[in-house]
Amino acid sequence: MTEIPKSHPRYTSLMTRERIAEGVRNGITSVQGLIAQGRGEAFDYILGERTMISADRATLAAAAALLIAKRPAISVNGNVAALVPGEMVELASLLNAPLEVNLFHRSEERVRRIADLLRSHGARLVLGENPDCRIPGLEHSRALATRGGIYDADAVLIPLEDGDRCEALVGMGKTVIAVDLNPLSRTSMRASITIVDNITRAVPNLTRKISSLSGSTTEYLQAVLMDYSNRDTLRDALLEMREYITARMNELDGAQGSAGKRI
Ligand code: PTJ
Secondary structure, X not given: OOXXXXXXXOHHHHHHHHHHHHHHHOOOOOOHHHHHHHHHHHHHHHOOOOXXXXXXXXXXXXXXXXHHOOOEEEEEOHHHHHHOHHHHHHHHHHHOOOEEEOXXXXXXXXXXXXXXXXXXXOOOXXXXXXXXXXXXXXXXXXXXXXXXXXXXXXXXXXXOXXXXXXXXXXXXXXXXXXXXXXXXXXXXXXXXXXXXXXXXXXXXXXXXXXXXXXXXXXXXXXXXXXXXXXXXXXXXXXXXXXXXXXXXXXXXXXXXXXXXXXX
């Protein structure tokens, strides 16, 4: 791994990038995962690399949905495994939910490596190595599923997902919770609940919310869900991004003068 000094102004972002690159070197992350990370970084940059108020609201709804669920399940791909393996295991154990490896660029070797990585972080139940059914309507590898995992789940957490499977899972009647830095992606728009945040911030935040809500009544959790609108939340995410860009434009005026310097 490249040595990044802690004093570097972009330390956190560069370290995240290093973890993805390490994931590729270790056969955990696909090469395409580097491109997905780059796209994510671009969105993270224009939302200010912080958890937006709208993302916090989505996280509360996601926590309520996962706590109400009778059979929650969590999907893990190569990027998620490289960035937050321990955090995903902690979340799964809090919910008593299975982790299911589900890959778009599937190879049996990579599935096994990711499953082993999750087990090395203490995961109790990792599925995905022996899929026994398919999500209806999908032709690619993401269709592969496991009974007792995502296939039978009533609520599924799908970080960094593609729109096809998100839509298919919603079509199966599941509550689908996406984590995606792009509020305009098909996944974001089709999911029941979308957390527009970096997975590195979203998962610890979700775990904290679940812990703080765990003593709540079902009535309260249902009220949280009834109050939630994914359309409003995504619109708010876009507005927060616009505000952030406007603030940076004002900063630019301050630095260069509102008329702009001429050389
Ligand atoms: O391991 P595999 O084979 O299953 O492949 C995983 C990737 C992520 C490569 C695959 O699912 C893929 O190509 O995904 P997409 O279609 O590029 O979508 C990824 C979405 O996740 C994009 O909308 C990105 O903006 C978003 N994203 C990327 N990095 C992050 C992110 N969202 C949250 N946190 C991130 N760190």
